[in-house]
Amino acid sequence: MLDELDGVDWPALHHAHGPAHDVPAMLREAALDELYGSIFARGTVYPATAAAVPFLVSLGEQGRPDFLWMVALLADPAQTAGETELVREAVRAETRRLLPLLSHAEPAIRAAAAYALAQCDVDQAVLWARWEVETDAGVRASLVPAMRLTAAITDASPSVRAAAAVTLVRDGGPFPRDPAVIEGLAVAAEAGAEVPWLRWAPADWLDVVVPAVADPGLLTRLLRSAVPETRRAAIRALTRRCEVSRSAPAVLVPLLEPVLHDPDLRDDAILALRRCGRAAARFADVLSEAAAGPPGDARPAAIETLMLVGDPRWVHLATRPPRSLLPIPCTPEVLEAVRGRLTALAGTPDGLPAIEVLCGIIARWEAAAGPAVPELLAVLPYAPAPAIRALLAVGHAAAPMIPGLRTAATRPGGLLAATTLFRLTGDPAPALRALLTARPPIPPGVVELLGPLAQPLVPEFELLLTGEAAATPAQCAAQLLAARVVIAATGDTTAALPTVHAVLTAGGPRAALAATAVAELAGDAGAALPGAAGVRGAGGWLGEMRVWEPELRSLLGDPWADVEAAGALCRLGVPAGELVPVVLAAIGRGRRTVAAIGLLRELGAQEALTRLAGSDERLLTGGADDDVVRTDEVLRDILVR
Template sequence: MLDVHGVNQAALTGRDPEARLAAVGALTVRCQESRSAPALLVPLLEPLVRDPRACDEAVLALRRCGRAAARYAGFLGEVAAASPELATRRRAVETLMLLGDPRWVDPVVREGEALLPHSLMPLPWPSEVRDAVRRRLAALTGSEGVLCEIVARWGTEAADVVPELLGALPHAPQAATRALLAVGHLGAPMVPGLRAAASRPGGLLAATALFRLTGDPAPALRALLTARPPVPPGVVALLGPLAMPLVPEFELLLTGEAADSPPQCAAQLLAAQVVIAATGDTTAALPTLHAVLTAGGHRAVLAAAVVADLAGSGMSGVGGWRGEMAVWKPELRELLDDPWAGVAAAGALWRLGAPAGELVPVVVRAIEEGRRPAAAVSLLHELGAAAEAARLAARDERLPVGGADDDIVINDELLRDRLLATAASR
């Protein structure tokens, strides 16, 4: 049989397991390179799907072929339910999750965390999946914790699952509280779980939610003092003058010089935000922010993001400290070619009034080179660059999105979805 896109069909159907694995590898690499390849190549996996000896290779290939794997969703459901190999079951479950097929729900309920995908893997939430999860949560079968973890990843799109999460609260208090917080629900039954979460490392979001519910800022202030920056947007502004007790300690970090490491600089930037929000005084905060911005590398990325955040926050008038930051445009323009800081610098310049035409080529180049592509596509949308988004969406060569081999195709497909949405917004 002839090769298709460099894939040896004879090896795919042959008896040599090493040759078959090599052919599967060639197939998945081609799918990772070309957006049109999966439609042509995934049907070639039919013999492997039908051959029990080649089950592992078939699942490996389907996991790496993105949405085209939907052709074999029934096979993946059988593997997820019954394969003797944990790694193969996990890949089958992950593929069903990526396809939005509810056949992943029962295996995950049965095996729990062993089949949970990694935290960065996207999880679609079509109505069939949501309905299956809601039924399982309502049944209170002991699977509440793992299903709550899944719901939390859906975020605010899962608001309709709130009744079931409240029902699970007594049975899986920590997981259900995290999920309720993630979907944007706040209610009195969550207070005990929020207090417990607020007292643990990384509990700033829970502590902030507790402040919203009870009006008590003390847990949020304690959590902010030990937070690992960057903190979620809006938290510092929400506390505002209530953060005054933290000002003396945070002012110690505002030295006017950039610290040696990115984590230390992140702490300086958080201190600057807190002091500005609490006092409105920029005397020490802005020089330190400027010093980090001009330090280069990852430190400049952090600082440019804070500049963009502050410039777009609406907390200052045109003649206020937003105007003070506007004089940093030359420094920000110098960062546009920085492989780390270019996208963040473009975002900061846009928020400070730079014209979109100056910034769009920078953002497009970042997307084409795989430099912070998700943030770059969001900024491209903000800049209104519909024509450029359409061009990027129409190309056959995949964008360099990074991530694990298993996720290259699906990450490009999701990025293309966002580009198409930007293109359609013109």
């Protein structure tokens, strides 16, 4: 059938890298890795994928099970994204060719064909006939999902039991609490059971089953296993359960105590605690011991976990910045320890690294770290740059900072330092120079503070107000800043608003930036300017922007700009009831979750906020895997304020 490759208009189709003109060569060369990277990149399928299915089946018929497995996975909705239904239909169309492969002499071919047929709604009698005579465990494990044979969870084969457990979880059925079933699955794990059709992450079947089972019985049994690899798999699965359920850590984290004292698994358990949020605080003594111990993978994780649970023992151990950008609790005990540590480090020859770390953390605390100002001023001569950043974040401005502010104002990102210098000296020149090269996010209030003083910059900024969207988001961000500065300096919207509108209609990330600018301008018009009634009239820029409502509404369906568009529409007076579902959908996708929660509060959607706070499901964000639980805990704190 490969002779028919030239009969397909491949350039008219696309895959992960554009037009699919290169697919025929990949298929002729049986280049499996290249095919995965183009027509099945990171689990996403495309129109070219559907066109390739008959040829992949042909390669499978020639004795290449890897290509049949690709066909099987392409049709599995649990393991694909993109043009899934188009590709599933292409696989279903090959049912007649796949059925004979159930009797192939090679077990790997039979297993792949069985799983492909599991997605094709074939006659169950055919599958039962194969089940009755099949002796290979891998093939039987592939038949389980095809037949929804969840009763096979007690099968004699470890792999079949594991496959049945995964199928049961995927189908959403109640998981049995029968001790015999729990023991059977534990024994399957100890025997190294594999589920051949579970190819994408999580590839280990325990990572699928344990997080979905609320009853801790299976996990308890796995952690008591005599097989170290089974205990290690249980630790990994425990963290995954904690990552999907808010109630899980309180129940499951205590189960880690035995492995925390197991020399072979202690590091794994400490790394797991890093991912389990505040519940890790119960093992603070163990974490402190590990944090003070010899270098290794677990030591930085232990220090960072102490930071995130608010245990002050991290203060004397931290010598490098934490990898996580999450908030570190500023408890009175922690703040007192930080102040004492800064005092001890001031003037010491090797204290700079620790001073930089502590100043960086104080900067995260902002106004809450106000009592640390004397200590920051004391280290200012030894570490001017980090001390200045911390003092600015705390909100302190004083004459001893002026030399450091002058230096910081000339560096990239120096707008806040330059603005503080203006407040202290009355000289706007450094702030104007910094504003000219600034890039978002702009510190709040800076544009409004400078206002008419920014008139000398207007000619240069007006060069960016072309009435057309620039090519890149960074260039568009510069245009939007120029629009805000020109309006604040002159009150004239003639050139500014057409450019904002052009960026707004560019779609994607550029439109998101413009929608944010619209919300900010609407806030300025409605709150900051005198004579609000006049501003809101047809002659004010709020009235000019209100005619953009259709464009903003079209962005509510744009996954790059939905939250920002909803925020702009809120400021322009659109009823909250129309916007809340959009914001909730964005939160469900992990899209700009913090901003979306803030917008719900602005919309007065208290019922939705209460529901999100009370759910057992974690809120998703785009952060690091290690931070899933802790990020959700921070978000929940925001929800219940």
